[in-house]
Amino acid sequence: MDRCPYRSTGRLRHRHELPAHRRGETTWVGWDNYVRILDDPSFWTAWKNTFSFTVLALLLGYAVPFFVAILLNEFRHATGYLRILVYLPVMLPPTSALFLFKFYAYDPSEAGLFNAILKALHLPTSQWMQSPEMTMPAMVIASTWMNMGGAALIYLAALQNIPGELYEAAELDGAGVWRRIRHVTVPQTRLILALLAMLQIVATMQLFIEPLILANGAGAEDSATSVAYLIYQHGFFQNDLNGAAALGVIMLVVLAGFSAVYLRLTAKQD
Amino acid sequence: MAQDSGTRTLISRAQLRRGRGRAIYWALLAVVVIGFTLVFLGPLYWMVTGALKSGQEIAQTPPSLFPQDPQWQNYADAWNNLDLAKLLFNTFYYATGAVLFQLVLDTAAAYSLSKLRPIFGNVILGLMLATLMIPAMVLIVPQYVTVIDLPILHVSLLDSPFAIWLPLVANAFNIFLLKRFFDSIPEDLMAAALMDGATPLRTLWSIILPMSRPILGVVSIFAVTAVWKDFLWPKLVMPSPETRTVSVGIYAFAGGTPMNVVIAASVIAAIPTVILFLIFQRNIMSGLTTGSLKG
Numbered sequence: 001m002d003r004c005p006y007r008s009t010g011r012l013r014h015r016h017e018l019p020a021h022r023r024g025e026t027t028w029v030g031w032d033n034y035v036r037i038l039d040d041p042s043f044w045t046a047w048k049n050t051f052s053f054t055v056l057a058l059l060l061g062y063a064v065p066f067f068v069a070i071l072l073n074e075f076r077h078a079t080g081y082l083r084i085l086v087y088l089p090v091m092l093p094p095t096s097a098l099f100l101f102k103f104y105a106y107d108p109s110e111a112g113l114f115n116a117i118l119k120a121l122h123l124p125t126s127q128w129m130q131s132p133e134m135t136m137p138a139m140v141i142a143s144t145w146m147n148m149g150g151a152a153l154i155y156l157a158a159l160q161n162i163p164g165e166l167y168e169a170a171e172l173d174g175a176g177v178w179r180r181i182r183h184v185t186v187p188q189t190r191l192i193l194a195l196l197a198m199l200q201i202v203a204t205m206q207l208f209i210e211p212l213i214l215a216n217g218a219g220a221e222d223s224a225t226s227v228a229y230l231i232y233q234h235g236f237f238q239n240d241l242n243g244a245a246a247l248g249v250i251m252l253v254v255l256a257g258f259s260a261v262y263l264r265l266t267a268k269q270d
Numbered sequence: 271m272a273q274d275s276g277t278r279t280l281i282s283r284a285q286l287r288r289g290r291g292r293a294i295y296w297a298l299l300a301v302v303v304i305g306f307t308l309v310f311l312g313p314l315y316w317m318v319t320g321a322l323k324s325g326q327e328i329a330q331t332p333p334s335l336f337p338q339d340p341q342w343q344n345y346a347d348a349w350n351n352l353d354l355a356k357l358l359f360n361t362f363y364y365a366t367g368a369v370l371f372q373l374v375l376d377t378a379a380a381y382s383l384s385k386l387r388p389i390f391g392n393v394i395l396g397l398m399l400a401t402l403m404i405p406a407m408v409l410i411v412p413q414y415v416t417v418i419d420l421p422i423l424h425v426s427l428l429d430s431p432f433a434i435w436l437p438l439v440a441n442a443f444n445i446f447l448l449k450r451f452f453d454s455i456p457e458d459l460m461a462a463a464l465m466d467g468a469t470p471l472r473t474l475w476s477i478i479l480p481m482s483r484p485i486l487g488v489v490s491i492f493a494v495t496a497v498w499k500d501f502l503w504p505k506l507v508m509p510s511p512e513t514r515t516v517s518v519g520i521y522a523f524a525g526g527t528p529m530n531v532v533i534a535a536s537v538i539a540a541i542p543t544v545i546l547f548l549i550f551q552r553n554i555m556s557g558l559t560t561g562s563l564k565g
Contacts, residue, residue: 070280071298074279078299088311088314092540093536095501095536099536103533113313153555177281206407213521241411241415244411248410263403
């Protein structure tokens with residue numbers, strides 16, 4: 001027991017300064033921990049940011065892999081290569097990928113990769129992570145690039161299970177490509193679409209490493225602070241594991257709503 | 271899994287063979303192959319070559335496509351200054367241990383739930399699956415409090431590999447994946463082994479495990495990538511510089527290290543998982559779809 005978890009942070013050096021639970025003492029404090037966490041000035045900002053990340057990631061990260069899968073499913077050549085490409089970013093350690101985005105892609109000067117491309121296309125360049133408005137979209141782009149491979153391959157497997165006769169029949173009835181996607185592809189993959197939507201919501205609500213690395217935590221004008229980052233701040237920088245646990249419980253309650261839908265869907269599948 | 275050339279998809283094959291359809295098909299294929307290469311491989315190229323540029327070259331506008339004067343020193347600096355050999359060894363050590371622990375304990379759990387069927391086995395399975403509903407971020411604090419003062423034993427697992435290995439073993443997803451696979455092995459084989467006087471352990475070792483190689487491979491690969499990609503948990507439980515994983519180590523050094531050296535270190539950190547993927551891509555992709563579609 002001589003290893004103190006806080007030693008490296010240099011905040012706490014003596015045993016009597018340890019938080020109560022480390023001394024084996026617990027006291028009933030009622031709702032104090034919840035009240036303290038609700039009073040945190042970043043509490044509502046963190047929830048707002050987390051929700052807007054979840055919604056943006058759902059718009060981009062949900063539709064894109066589905067259309068990528070539809071496209072890949074039509075090709076008869078180079079499919080192996082394309083599948084490897086789509087999944088490759090998933091295998092990178094997230095820190096590696098995010099440092100790449102932070103230093104090279106989101107460089108706010110015109111030497112940055114994205115700004116160089118925008119400039120070549122005669123579009124206005126952006127300050128990326130330095131601008132509170134662009135912080136969220138920038139994190140969504142990085143996160144989608146890193147994570148979409150898994151969803152794309154799962155959709156692809158689902159698409160391959162759609163009986164060909166359905167497309168045949170739809171085509172005989174005069175349905176064009178878009179109507180075939182709407183009336184055959186989407187209904188046939190409905191279950192997996194709903195399932196992955198739930199999984200993605202649960203995953204994106206835990207947004208943590210993107211703000212930590214891309215935005216150094218809070219970002220410009222608190223535009224990147226997420227709920228998970230607040231848990232981390234309270235638990236491991238403000239010596240407030242109790243408050244962090246309370247926030248974790250709040251997060252659990254919010255996610256339980258989504259998980260309930262998920263459970264109902266999987267139950268229907270069986 | 272492999273594309274059956276006879277399967278009808280969105281667009282009929284006949285349409286693709288005809289003049290106009292064929293032209294559109296090849297044009298679209300070319301666009302997609304080039305586009306995907308740029309989008310998914312492009313950033314990796316930028317990363318590898320960017321780390322070879324000098325500080326001045328990286329700040330120049332417009333950026334150069336090829337490093338004019340490759341600075342191999344950046345990679346050498348990354349390797350030496352960040353002590354990458356040590357960091358990579360640590361990560362490799364944690365990953366290997368995670369694979370071994372998961373193979374032994376998760377296989378045993380799945381085997382008993384699938385074949386030995388203890389009473390309340392389904393209740394236990396249900397409870398295990400319920401843990402999948404709890405997001406990892408919510409568990410961070412209780413898990414940390416458990417690890418710094420292990421119940422009953424009252425030891426701290428900080429800086430000990432067990433802090434990574436033990437929580438990973440409690441992996442309901444892997445146990446469920448293995449159980450589903452074991453369920454598909456016919457009961458007749460179990461009965462035959464029993465007739466020959468084999469103990470349950472012997473049956474597991476000589477009959478079940480040899481038949482389960484593909485799924486064991488999938489579980490192992492997922493265990494390695496999980497350890498390699500994990501960040502927050504190792505950051506919390508491995509506070510000393512000597513025990514850090516490679517991701518945590520690079521993050522810790524990022525503040526006071528030149529940008530190109532950080533990127534060079536990031537490239538080196540990504541090499542093992544990329545190689546693993548290129549070797550085992552078929553197993554990884556099939557495991558991904560069995561886990562989610564049929565699991």
